[in-house]
Amino acid sequence: MLLVQKYGGTSVGDLERIQNVAKRVLESKKPHDKVVVVVSAMSGETDKLLGYALHFDPLPDPREVDMILSSGERVTSALLAIALQTMGARAISLSGRNAGIYTDANHTKAHIEHIDTTRIHALLDDGFIVIVAGFQGVDSKGDVTTLGRGGSDLSAVALAGALRADLCEIYTDVEGVFTTDPRIEPRAKKIDRISYDEMLELASMGAKVLLNRSVELAKKLGVDLITRSTFSKDPGTLITKEENIMEQPIISGIALDKNQARVSMVGVEDKPGIASEIFGKLAEANISVDMIVQTNGYDGKTDLDFTIPKTELELAKNVLANFQNSVEKIDYDSNSAKVSIVGVGMKSHTGVASKVFGTLAKEHINIMMISTSEIKISLLIDIKYAELAIRSLHHVFELDS
Amino acid sequence: MLLVQKYGGTSVGDLERIQNVAKRVLESKKPHDKVVVVVSAMSGETDKLLGYALHFDPLPDPREVDMILSSGERVTSALLAIALQTMGARAISLSGRNAGIYTDANHTKAHIEHIDTTRIHALLDDGFIVIVAGFQGVDSKGDVTTLGRGGSDLSAVALAGALRADLCEIYTDVEGVFTTDPRIEPRAKKIDRISYDEMLELASMGAKVLLNRSVELAKKLGVDLITRSTFSKDPGTLITKEENIMEQPIISGIALDKNQARVSMVGVEDKPGIASEIFGKLAEANISVDMIVQTNGYDGKTDLDFTIPKTELELAKNVLANFQNSVEKIDYDSNSAKVSIVGVGMKSHTGVASKVFGTLAKEHINIMMISTSEIKISLLIDIKYAELAIRSLHHVFELDS
Numbered sequence: 051m052l053l054v055q056k057y058g059g060t061s062v063g064d065l066e067r068i069q070n071v072a073k074r075v076l077e078s079k080k081p082h083d084k085v086v087v088v089v090s091a092m093s094g095e096t097d098k099l100l101g102y103a104l105h106f107d108p109l110p111d112p113r114e115v116d117m118i119l120s121s122g123e124r125v126t127s128a129l130l131a132i133a134l135q136t137m138g139a140r141a142i143s144l145s146g147r148n149a150g151i152y153t154d155a156n157h158t159k160a161h162i163e164h165i166d167t168t169r170i171h172a173l174l175d176d177g178f179i180v181i182v183a184g185f186q187g188v189d190s191k192g193d194v195t196t197l198g199r200g201g202s203d204l205s206a207v208a209l210a211g212a213l214r215a216d217l218c219e220i221y222t223d224v225e226g227v228f229t230t231d232p233r234i235e236p237r238a239k240k241i242d243r244i245s246y247d248e249m250l251e252l253a254s255m256g257a258k259v260l261l262n263r264s265v266e267l268a269k270k271l272g273v274d275l276i277t278r279s280t281f282s283k284d285p286g287t288l289i290t291k292e293e294n295i296m297e298q299p300i301i302s303g304i305a306l307d308k309n310q311a312r313v314s315m316v317g318v319e320d321k322p323g324i325a326s327e328i329f330g331k332l333a334e335a336n337i338s339v340d341m342i343v344q345t346n347g348y349d350g351k352t353d354l355d356f357t358i359p360k361t362e363l364e365l366a367k368n369v370l371a372n373f374q375n376s377v378e379k380i381d382y383d384s385n386s387a388k389v390s391i392v393g394v395g396m397k398s399h400t401g402v403a404s405k406v407f408g409t410l411a412k413e414h415i416n417i418m419m420i421s422t423s424e425i426k427i428s429l430l431i432d433i434k435y436a437e438l439a440i441r442s443l444h445h446v447f448e449l450d451s
Numbered sequence: 452m453l454l455v456q457k458y459g460g461t462s463v464g465d466l467e468r469i470q471n472v473a474k475r476v477l478e479s480k481k482p483h484d485k486v487v488v489v490v491s492a493m494s495g496e497t498d499k500l501l502g503y504a505l506h507f508d509p510l511p512d513p514r515e516v517d518m519i520l521s522s523g524e525r526v527t528s529a530l531l532a533i534a535l536q537t538m539g540a541r542a543i544s545l546s547g548r549n550a551g552i553y554t555d556a557n558h559t560k561a562h563i564e565h566i567d568t569t570r571i572h573a574l575l576d577d578g579f580i581v582i583v584a585g586f587q588g589v590d591s592k593g594d595v596t597t598l599g600r601g602g603s604d605l606s607a608v609a610l611a612g613a614l615r616a617d618l619c620e621i622y623t624d625v626e627g628v629f630t631t632d633p634r635i636e637p638r639a640k641k642i643d644r645i646s647y648d649e650m651l652e653l654a655s656m657g658a659k660v661l662l663n664r665s666v667e668l669a670k671k672l673g674v675d676l677i678t679r680s681t682f683s684k685d686p687g688t689l690i691t692k693e694e695n696i697m698e699q700p701i702i703s704g705i706a707l708d709k710n711q712a713r714v715s716m717v718g719v720e721d722k723p724g725i726a727s728e729i730f731g732k733l734a735e736a737n738i739s740v741d742m743i744v745q746t747n748g749y750d751g752k753t754d755l756d757f758t759i760p761k762t763e764l765e766l767a768k769n770v771l772a773n774f775q776n777s778v779e780k781i782d783y784d785s786n787s788a789k790v791s792i793v794g795v796g797m798k799s800h801t802g803v804a805s806k807v808f809g810t811l812a813k814e815h816i817n818i819m820m821i822s823t824s825e826i827k828i829s830l831l832i833d834i835k836y837a838e839l840a841i842r843s844l845h846h847v848f849e850l851d852s
Binding site: 065068069099102103105106107111112113114115117118120121122124125127128129131132133135142143147182192194218352357 | 466469470502503504505506508511512514515516518519522523525526528529530531532534537543544546548549593594596676814
């Protein structure tokens with residue numbers, strides 16, 4: 051078996067924890083397994099280093115930021131190598147560059163272009179446990195780059211793909227992906243297996259175990275991903291191809307996103323291109339629009355409803371002020387929340403939507419907006435009913451059994 | 452002018468100080484000057500990082516230690532680059548590798564093998580101030596190495612040599628090289644110019660401004676070195692070729708070394724090879740022997756006196772226990788100190804030695820051992836007279852005028 055394991059910032063948060071990770075690596079490794087371990091910076095370290103840079107400049111040179119930030123993972127990787135050596139293992143740390151991770155020159159948000167695995171393969175063949183500093187690579191000029199948020203996960207997935215690893219395990223401080231947020235529904239269950247697409251829908255909805263970039267890359271490279279906890283023995287959640295999941299439940303999980311504000315543009319002039327102009331301006335301002343519903347109004351006018359992140363509401367108000375003369379009224383509502391029901395089983399089962407509507411109707415929960423995909427139904431509802439909606443749906447779809 | 456400046460750990464000890472260094476760099480630079488700045492890690496950082504490694508292993512893998520330690524200078528270099536940019540300068544940080552510093556693979560004490568200056572020259576031509584992370588390079592495998600104690604000074608001197616810089620300025624927290632330790636003799640004066648050889652003699656005696664490795668390298672490469680303070684405007688001390696110093700005083704400075712213990716081996720069998728065997732065993736144990744005096748005793752036996760660092764006294768006792776049967780008696784004395792009078796002017800002036808002896812005799816200071824070189828007279832005396840001896844000699848040789 052060739053395993054790639056990735057340990058996040060809290061897993062390597064202090065020297066004790068690094069020691070525990072070393073133990074964990076050795077425990078999980080069978081004699082002939084080859085193991086590559088990707089590590090993050092010790093938790094807090096990246097923020098501390100970034101704070102130094104921001105002390106001088108609120109918008110510091112991204113190239114210099116990368117030089118600074120990349121040091122955190124280098125330190126952790128070497129400390130873990132030393133910890134493993136004291137336990138009698140052969141271990142060696144590699145920087146992103148040493149590991150052959152080549153990226154474009156987009157500092158602080160670089161993309162991996164290719165990985166030269168020559169050195170890692172040689173070290174694995176020599177019996178080394180190879181520790182790779184996550185989150186970083188090197189561009190064609192030889193300058194260090196970083197991969198942005200969730201970058202160490204990306205390093206791990208990309209390495210697993212390039213090395214044709216059997217498995218890529220992402221260790222965090224949670225046990226895996228749950229049917230819904232256990233803080234809302236204590237009967238939420240850990241999911242054993244889930245498809246990439248379901249995971250993508252759940253993750254973008256707020257199940258913050260893995261960022262979508264990593265899941266998308268795993269899907270593209272066909273890497274079997276496991277997300278599990280450093281602090282427990284639970285085998286975690288396997289994220290894999292749909293065809294690898296035997297017994298497909300209709301619904302895999304329910305996600306909640308409280309960061310959705312609704313914008314209602316009432317009486318928009320129904321002339322060609324007006325919607326495209328509105329969404330164009332929002333995109334220019336880097337505001338991501340999620341759900342969109344257009345309905346016919348009266349007098350040849352239309353109503354346009356859509357959601358944006360609450361954190362971008364003030365910015366959106368400024369942008370949309372330009373359209374004040376083309377509409378009768380713009381309403382903003384930040385008392386909304388998006389509930390998403392996700393499951394590949396939906397494709398082959400009719401009646402999911404009606405079951406969802408029936409459940410919410412019974413609880414007198416009004417649905418403000420709906421959007422659907424092949425494997426997902428998203429509903430915008432009043433935020434005060436969000437928990438109730440989730441618990442009801444969780445029960446109706448038997449996710450707690 | 453092409454300048455190389457090096458700022459040590461206390462000079463970049465915190466964010467405020469890094470800001471001050473940025474100002475200092477810009478102030479010292481004339482419009483068409485090209486400047487390369489070498490920086491150390493923020494003071495305390497290297498010890499902190501080393502402490503992490505030692506937490507796991509009292510003798511951590513040197514390769515891993517280098518991966519850890521090298522991160523400190525990387526951070527400082529990028530922070531200084533950002534600070535300079537906020538002041539409107541073009542600045543860029545380079546790791547040791549980026550700067551083309553290639554070393555052997557002797558981790559934690561690597562030697563620079565060659566420097567590829569292509570990138571630095573290109574950046575300087577483009578008007579960049581180039582900030583280089585000191586103390587580090589890269590070996591032929593592509594692994595980061597560090598240069599050992601005083602490594603950032605070495606980086607600066609080596610870069611100055613490779614770039615054919617006009618000057619290499621080493622900024623520390625002292626104003627330069629003094630005629631003697633000002634804490635002993637308040638009338639000690641800063642020396643304006645001193646030759647490489649004098650500096651080597653003074654430095655090895657305890658004038659801890661620059662380590663000998665750096666001075667030796669500067670001498671070899673013909674680099675004009677200035678040591679000066681980050682915290683004052685004083686022009687510092689120029690360390691240069693002997694022929695660049697016009698008015699040569701007879702004596703340049705007086706150094707004190709309190710870390711000398713005397714070993715007296717009385718009645719050593721006078722058979723061939725015994726001295727070589729003794730010093731061979733000491734060398735094997737990594738004990739450095741400094742002054743050596745051999746005198747004829749009686750009965751065809753000899754007395755052998757030498758000095759070793761006090762910190763290695765216990766180790767030396769163990770080694771010398773093997774010779775107990777070949778000698779009558781071994782005495783150890785750690786109440787001694789070495790005073791060294793240094794000056795290239797000695798070569799052309801007779802009477803320096805007799806003036807030294809006369810001065811000490813007048814103060815009733817007994818000389819236990821003497822060793823001399825072309826430009827130095829060293830005396831081992833009772834440690835309690837060390838300060839008195841230095842003040843008297845400082846006055847007699849008119850170093851205070």
